[in-house]
Amino acid sequence: MSAATLDRSWSRTAPGRPTRLGRAGALGRRAWPALILTLPIALLVAALGFGVAAWRTALTNRAIAALQDGRDVAVAPAADGALLLARTQFLTLRGRTEEAEAVIEALERRGDPDRVARARYALANARLRGAFGHLERNDLDPAGPLVTLARQDYRRALQAKPDFWDAKFNLDVASRLIRDFPDFDRKSGDELKAEPKKIWTDIPGQPRGAP
Known part of the structure; x- marks a missing residue:
């Protein structure tokens, strides 16, 4: 170097x-x-x-x-999804379906299909229980709209969760009611003459009620 x-x-x-x-x-x-x-x-x-x-x-x-x-x-619309579901179940078990609808709408905005399905299922059960209550008292006119609404809610539950077996089962129960009482779909207000007590023997199961 x-x-x-x-x-x-x-x-x-x-x-x-x-x-x-x-x-x-x-x-x-x-x-x-x-x-x-x-x-x-x-x-x-x-x-x-x-x-x-x-x-x-x-x-x-x-x-x-x-x-x-x-x-x-009381639960705010922005609350956690688990809390909104719990509030829905509380309301539906007590027949407060209109209040439950508002809570479910808030839950749907959160984009949680599993909880939405469970909430819709609880609401449908509440409506179907109400329909059976009317049928057992031979008070048939108010039962039809409740059965129709219950079917809609079961379908919406299945849209959110297609493998929801309990919702499928209870949708079949509601559909059998429509078939057994075709006047439920009519608006004429004609009196139904079917015997309400036969429902329990014709249908293979009852709505489970508990979400």
Whole structure:
């Protein structure tokens, strides 16, 4: 190696001239204090986020438990899907179908097909129970619309969850009622002469009721 080449090589690494490694080390030393200050803040923010999420989950679980115990709890349309379903089941078991419809609409906007299917199934059961109640009292005129609405809700449940066997079964029950009482589809208001008590022997099952 010539003296000129050695001199040029030495000049690139001579003391006093910072190398790339040296510059990176200097930057790291300057950034370290800022990192020490920022890291605890980031950890605190993350802990607060987890804490808020856990608090909301606890509130949701308590509200669901209260509804399942039969206590009426108001639920906002933006509530968790599980809570909206619990509210729907609470209302339908008590025949409050109009209120349940509003809750189901909020649930449908969340795009949760499984819970929508279960909510529609609960609503359909409530309507079919109401229809059977009218039939057992020989009060046939109000039964027809309830059976028709129940069929619609069972179909909507199956649209959301095609393999929902319970909804298929109860849809068949409602459809048999329509076949046994064709005047349900008419608007003439003629009195039906079929014996209501025969329904229970002609239909292979009853609506299960519980969602």
